[in-house]
Amino acid sequence: MTSIRKLVKAGPASHTISLPKEWLEQHGVKTGDSLYVEETPDTLVVKTESRKVQVVEQECTIALDNKSDSSVQRELASAYVNNNRTIRFSGKSAESRLPVVRAMLQGFVALEITEQTPTVLVVRDLLDLEEISVEKTIRRMEMMVRTMLVECCNPDVQEQLRVKDEEVNKLYFLLVRLIRSALSVPGMAERFSLTPVKAGQVWFLITYLESLADYAQSVHGSFARTPKASIKMVKELVAELKIVFEKAMTSFWKKEKSSADGVLQSRQSLLASCTTISEHHKDAVLAEIAEQAKAIVSLILSIARLVIDE
Numbered sequence: 001m002t003s004i005r006k007l008v009k010a011g012p013a014s015h016t017i018s019l020p021k022e023w024l025e026q027h028g029v030k031t032g033d034s035l036y037v038e039e040t041p042d043t044l045v046v047k048t049e050s051r052k053v054q055v056v057e058q059e060c061t062i063a064l065d066n067k068s069d070s071s072v073q074r075e076l077a078s079a080y081v082n083n084n085r086t087i088r089f090s091g092k093s094a095e096s097r098l099p100v101v102r103a104m105l106q107g108f109v110a111l112e113i114t115e116q117t118p119t120v121l122v123v124r125d126l127l128d129l130e131e132i133s134v135e136k137t138i139r140r141m142e143m144m145v146r147t148m149l150v151e152c153c154n155p156d157v158q159e160q161l162r163v164k165d166e167e168v169n170k171l172y173f174l175l176v177r178l179i180r181s182a183l184s185v186p187g188m189a190e191r192f193s194l195t196p197v198k199a200g201q202v203w204f205l206i207t208y209l210e211s212l213a214d215y216a217q218s219v220h221g222s223f224a225r226t227p228k229a230s231i232k233m234v235k236e237l238v239a240e241l242k243i244v245f246e247k248a249m250t251s252f253w254k255k256e257k258s259s260a261d262g263v264l265q266s267r268q269s270l271l272a273s274c275t276t277i278s279e280h281h282k283d284a285v286l287a288e289i290a291e292q293a294k295a296i297v298s299l300i301l302s303i304a305r306l307v308i309d310e
Contacts (some may be wrong), residue, residue, distance in 0.1 A: 064091035260307035
């Protein structure tokens, strides 16, 4: 049944709406009781209790014998993003490969070994997806990438950059898993206010951020071999890229198409700076850095296009 209710201003930054008396009596709601308001892209849903989304418990088995570590790593990533709560590693080599499997688990959020035999390793996922904030997780990725762009011209932070890159990867896999769940588990999309279009936008964004972290680390590796005469020029280019990245992300959060358009208009000047680097002394390392910088430019511009296309 549909009824019309007027929105009443209740304070400087809040408004109220009255609830039907019949609905309150039907559900036994009285003054002082808590109600739960769930936000979706187009509606607000009022409930008398918070209902957790029912997720079917999935499990899978990964065979270890006669398989390379990289193949096992890929299967683990697939099992994780497809929301398998129990993952079994099986094979005669299970016990001997325990250290390798443990190292792999460090690349994912909340995976722990709960059972071990000579031929089987049982891994459980201890994460509650409903406790994850999409926005906060993306902002963590953004912060890591911004820091990496600042530090990639510092030769003394190799280990710190590696740790940050691994953290970005972990958050990327976590959000991919969340998005896949939102698109396949009834009620999950509403829980995270993700329409199919919004889910696609988030997926593109986190892919760009993960790639940016990789390229920042690549620049760091190349910078250590940069000729002294060109160090200042490289640092200035990277500082310019960081500023444009921050503008792109600000336009994303504020949904400012004019700011995003400004980022896109900087394409020619950014690419010109990259070309200047590559032509400086015709050095092979500088050419390498220029190509890495061009890839970073492309990713930043792609973030701005997400805003324009929204």
